[in-house]
Amino acid sequence: MYKLNKTISCLLLSTFLIFANFASAQSLLISGFVEARFKQQFSAPDSDSWQLQIKWLEQEGKQVKAGDTVAVFDAAALESEVEAEEAKLRKTEAEAKKTEQKLRLERLEAEFLMKIARLDLEKADLEASIPANHLTKIVFEKNQLEKKKMQLALQEKEQALAQKEVELANQIATAKIQYKSALAELNRKQVMLKGLNQKAKRSGAVVYVRHPWTGQTIKAGDTVQKGFVVLEIPDTSQLYIKAWLNEVDIARVKTGPVELYVDALNKAGIKGQLKQISLQGESRPVWGEAYYHALEIELDDSNFDSSQLLPGMSVMVKLRAHEQQLGGEI
Structure with a gap:
């Protein structure tokens, strides 16, 4: 038991000495991580719902090829x-055809009545x-009056036919618009489903990422x-x-x-x-209410095999701190 406690004490002392040596006067220690300059990112796709549940994610660290499924959402x-939407599209199409057929029949009926009125006018004419000298005055006047009635009747039937043709044309145009609208909505839903x-x-x-608000690793079921x-699937040829x-x-x-100092490799x-130092500070809710500036650091491959x-590996960064005059030295 004494030997075990002594071993643990030595390990703790060694770790303390590493960081003590790493952090010297006039320096700042800040945390960072290894980042790929180029990477393919997978994000929660566009949806009518503002939240989506992750059903499955490929295992972190697994090598995948182009075309492999890596993320599936519920x-x-x-x-x-x-x-x-598919049922709505079928219903829209069926109702449009039914209404069009009804209007076509009404148009045929109006056309038939117009032809009858035209024949009646020809007879009256x-x-x-x-x-007048071959008929009595009453019969002659009656024939003239009948002709005028048939002319008015024909005009009425022609107007009725013209109205039915307009209704039919409007119905066809409306049906096309309704069908295109329903089809567009179905296509939109199908694209979202595919996404x-x-x-x-x-x-x-495959590399998992952290939630921007909680800092916890995002996983399946979240x-x-x-x-x-x-x-993410990063390009490891260009890291910083x-x-x-x-x-x-x-x-x-x-x-x-x-x-x-790279934590995973235990190497300082x-x-x-x-x-590069970003000029615009960013909020990091996980770390508190302060604002933080992003730093970009390139590795020196001459003394390290990158x-x-x-x-995603965590890194401790030792920066040289310069003195700042704000009513005194800092």
Whole structure:
């Protein structure tokens, strides 16, 4: 028992000495992680619902090929909506055909009545053309009156036919619009349904990401907002270190050489160059209410084999801190 306690004490002392040596005076220690400059990201797709549940994610670290499925979101609700839209499209098409057929029959009936009125007018015109001296005055006047009645009747039937033709044309145009609208909505739902099953576009290792609000690793079964990144396949050929600096220290840091400690490799003294400091601070809710500036650090491959690094590895960054005059030295 004494030997075990002594061994643990030695390990703790060694760890303390590593960090004590790593953190010296006039320096800042900040946390960061290995980041890929180029990567394929998989996010919760567009949906009518503002939240989506992750049904399945490929195992972290697994090598996948282009075309492999890596993320699947719950599709039960959307599948029901697609079925409903398909039924709606069929109903819209059926009702449009039924109404069109009804109007076509009414148009044929109006056309038939117009032809009857035209024949009646021809008959009345023949009778009205008999000279007055061959008929009695009453019969002659009756024939003239009948001709005028038939002319009015024909005009009425022609107007009725024209109205039915307009109704038929409007119904056909309306049916096309309704069908296109229903089809567009069905296509939109189908595209969203397809987006719930996401495939890799390039080969690489699967890397899980952290929730931007809680800092916890996103995994299968979690419910996330649409647009949230849930998985990445990074290009490991171009890696860099991304770190975050509290806004109170931003004036004390300049671009230049830095030292790195990679937790997973238990390796300190890795050289790097701080290349860029973001001018705009960002909120990091997991760390509190302060604002943090993103730092971009390039690795010096001359003293370290960067092939040992993987995206997502945590890194401790040692920055040289410059003095700042704010009514006194800091």
